Amino acid sequence: MSKPMERHAQSEPRPMRQQLWWIALGPSIWAVHFLACYLTAAIWCEKFASAGSANSPLWWLIGVYSVIALVGLIVVSVMSFRSFRRGDPPVSYDFDDPHERTPFLGFTAYLLSLLSIVATLFTVLVFLLVRSCD
């Protein structure tokens, strides 16, 4: 079994996602989901919710948004995870070698997608806990 450093040196990270925008993808999904939930809830509460109504279409809409957002975030995080784990570097993102950028962007994208998942779940939680527009 070769040492992690050697494996890192020998590995050839896939040149995927060299674009800077990749790291913004996770937070952007959070942002779109957040805005969609806020606007839908605001319009629903102003225009359609009457006293005592169960608000059920609202919960369905939020459910659909949330499933789409979470699936998207999980895909981004898995892809980012694969990108930075490629070649099993021990702490690849702290090396200064020529191939290191992809693990770095992948690692940062991975962390950001995890943060976005947490933040998205926070938003979903509100709809589970707060059941009315009052």
Added chain:
Amino acid sequence: MDERGERLLKAWETPKGWRYWSAVNNSEVGLWYTLTAFAFFLFGGVLALVIRIQLAVPENDWLTPEQYNQVFTMHGSVMMFLFAVPILEAISILLLPQMMGARDLPFPRLSAYGFWCFLIGGVFVCGSLFFGVGPRGGWFMYPPMTTEYQTDVGPDIWLLGLSFIEVASIAAAVELIVGALKCRPPGMRLNLIPLYAWYILVVAVMILFAFPPLIAGDLLMELERALDWPFFDADRGGDPLLWQHLFWIFGHPEVYIVFLPSIALVAMIVPTFARTPMAGYGWIVLAAVGTGFLSFGLWVHHMFTTGLPGITIGIFSAASEAVAIPTGVQIFCFIATLLIGRVTKSVCLLFVLAGLATFIIGGLTGVMVAIAPFDYQAHDTYFIVGHLHYVLVGGTIFPIIAGLYYYYPFVTGKQLSERLGMITFWLMLVGFNVAFFPMHLTGLIGMPRRVYTYPSGMGFEIPNLISTAGAFVLGAGFVVLLWDLVRPKGGQPLVKRNIWNAGTLEWIAEVPDRPWGIRSIPIISTRYPLWEQDNLMSDVDDGKFYLPDAEEGLRETLVTSTVDAEPMQCLRVPGPTFLTFFAALFTGGVFIFSTYHWWVAAGVSGALSFITILIWLWTGTALIPEKDNKDVGLGLSLPIYVSGPSAVGWWAMFITMLGDMTAFVSLVFGYFFYWTVHEQFPPAEFDGREIIGPGTAWPLVSVGLGVVAWIAVIAARSSNRSDRSGWFYSMIGGSVLLAIGSAAALVWGPITAGMDPTHHAYSAAVCVLVLWTVVHLSVGVVMLVYCAARRLAGRMDARHDADIVNVTLCWHFLLLTVAVTGSVIALFPKVS
């Protein structure tokens, strides 16, 4: 020094005598910017002491309520708009190029223009206080107080004066984004850039999306005040809450816009004094980017008590809790770095530690007020004043003072006194906590904010007196610091080069510094090149790297690719000029004269500003070089002129238009906001008169003409590229006529229908969208005529086509503006 060095020095020479003020180099402009922001900070600090004197004892009549309102409004506005945001721009303009081994930022004249705008606008806004006409609506300027009840000139000074300064902020954002992405030294990949640059990149992008909503809000409020368009007048269908939304969509990210750059200084200081690279580089980037995003999901937590639906409050409360995660991550990284390193003691590091501790306290009370039921109790009490000062002083002021101690030798070649520094530190730390901690208690026992005095017997006396005493101790700390800064240091020897033994590139600067920034632009392969790259300093000094010479006597720097920092262009940057000063002066005139409704003077000033900016562009941008390529050293030859997405100008246009589009989206948001809050929007009639819309036909005709104009612009670009002059001029002519037609059709709809913008918020919302779009189309027309003139004058040809390429990029955004405006006012909600 060899001949090459002499030439380089000559090219970058700072102008002498009175011409010194024509300098545009980042080291001069950055220094002026920093000093000006610091002067405004001292002014704001004096105002704070005036507030504390007034509140020291109950039923004090030292200030009248009117004076007090002006003083606290100016304290908040000065600290936020004239210190916190400008100081980040100032420090970045001063330091960022040095950290990245660039000779200058890509648009030095834009920085200079931004600085002069800031200075003129700041003096104008502050000056109002001495004439007793200062704004007194709080730094948040809530209507209807500022529209119906304060009909004096104060709110106009705030709206127009600060809008003018926001222009400077957006200019700096453009400069810093392009600088951080395109002006790095070869080899400095994204994973190697100094953490400071990461933070600044995030903050600059945040400015781009946070400031335009405020500019849009300012526009709406000024239209209401000057022309009676009822955007915020609830009697005529307007809604004061729209202002609160627009203000806080700016205002909450603003808190992070001032916090992140200061914490960026911490990220530079901590590794130096811990003598080890920063632990968790990737985690800090996560924190910076994550905070940047999440901070846009918090604005409604300033509006918890306005009667919004429970779900809305919940969403924003949750996001306000979530933002604590990335904010905490970076603090753990700093603590970890200090733990694993061998820490050396210094005043600078003490301020860092004080900043972190203070910020953590402020952050924890922030988590408390993010919980809505607690906020209902604490809202508008002194608890909030305590909270926000812990956040801002801990997160911004203490790190900036740490930065001051750290970078003072870099700028002046002299060191600040460690002995005086210790006195400063303890005075400030003790004074700050004595002043602001009791405010949490005064707030919890019920003292409201923004009151000019309070009755005795309610338990407010003692904590207020303690706060006042603390404020003066804090003030004494600043006096000692000020003395240390300005005391004569002639007898003091110059510091040695890289005094702190830091690892980042800015410390390669010579002592005393030379105007060229760096002798030759090195190849970077590590995060801490001065620690980890052998002989870097001597190789740079010997001119062994890129651009060690200025054969043509021109100022040049390298442009590299965004992710990998591969050299792409030898960029010629412009030298000293007074044009930027005059451009700022005349632009300022438009805003200042408009405040007093001196429309003729404002018009003349506007025309002069327009002409000055045209001269600036004509003589200083997209110049055709004498040769295509230049040998930049180490056997590398790079193009001097590039256009399209690899050119810095293209990026600047793209970024500017993103900001512009954000302001436009804010206006459209306002239109739909009215729709959500009204039972029926627009109502069939109001105030006995039928509500009239612009009709469907003319707005859609405008969209159609806009689309054809846009196609003609694209055709003009390609006919220029294929060198078909006739086609080019006809396409430009055609697009100009079509654009004018599009604007005319857009105006024609409301005019023929007889719309009156003062009738109802709906009418005003339609008219402001039309106004915005017509102004943009006019700018688009000017740009097209400019391109035709450039080609006619031989300043643009088939290969050197940056002007028309950038104008086409702008036109993509213009098309979007016309299309959205036309279809929104024509089709949604449909009114005929």
